[in-house]
Amino acid sequence: MIEYNRDAHDIYRQSFAIIRAETRLDHLPADLEAVAVRIVHSCGMPDIVEDLLFSPDAGAAGREALTAGALLLCDSQMVAQGITRARMPANNPILCTLNEPTVPELAKQLGNTRTAAALELWRPHLAGAIVVIGNAPTALFRLLEMLDAGAAKPALILGFPVGFVGAAESKAALAADSRGVPFITVRGRRGGSAMAVAAVNAFGREHS
């Protein structure tokens, strides 16, 4: 037998204690602390908190929307899969349109990626939804374009695209002007589905 902690509850407790000991949280609004802690937990990097950017109303907006039953619009199947259903306070529906059969043709028409084109199918659902982007910079850029063109406003944008082409730029564009929508994002290249999911799950119920 190898010596290791086998108690899920105790592993969580210890993890969050280590994170709180190693992470500077005092610059965050109190209602975003849990989001920050869970994002650190998802990636193993306490310094990620220094790169978090957010609007001051993001915590309240997220909690209210989720409690009111907001739909979760996800850019990738990994994000949709990662959200812990049991933590969602209102049995919140989760939608990822990336694999819808019309998306490849929409992408050709729009001259954009499939991930960006998939947002066309979000239009009837955008008002009051929580948008969760954990993969594609083009999805975040496209969302900002749609808002500029008058699309209905979501309740919150969780913008965590990752990578080397457009990720930092799309998140900087969101942080510079979120088109009046509350948001949480992370500066730079880091991001990804696990961080995006962690942010959603942090707004949910404590025990699943």
Added chain:
Amino acid sequence: MIEYNRDAHDIYRQSFAIIRAETRLDHLPADLEAVAVRIVHSCGMPDIVEDLLFSPDAGAAGREALTAGALLLCDSQMVAQGITRARMPANNPILCTLNEPTVPELAKQLGNTRTAAALELWRPHLAGAIVVIGNAPTALFRLLEMLDAGAAKPALILGFPVGFVGAAESKAALAADSRGVPFITVRGRRGGSAMAVAAVNAFGREHS
């Protein structure tokens, strides 16, 4: 309209060019370069390559097993969801047993986490499979225990648990003694489902 790259093929091409320009790859076996590049792509951090640990036979083992139709055994639904089916060369089956109804009871009997207990249902499938761990340290520890107790050997272990309690330790245990099984892992707290998925997808076909 916002100015950004909307061409998925060109985004990939540019991303991989930036990664290759910024990442030290010359210490890696040639057949693990693509794995390293895709792992960097998944997390936005070129320096992650400095923490990669692997057995010299891991590249060949992964490619051969996948081509031969190896089953992919995943510790989480996010990992199972993230694997690009179209890249898999032999329509490889993907199995995650975490949500099987017997797992909570197994976890109680074993005195271990549900993620670790879910590995009991891997036993008939372990021989020649590719194990993909992107979340739970206890899954990796438990796998090593099962191998010590005589469980059938998989073809390759991709060990990428993330976090603050047991992640670094379980990956160090794998790297110190992989029980004769080819492996790829990453030193320290960093890891996660996106990196684990990137490693699998790197072994797949170039065009999906």
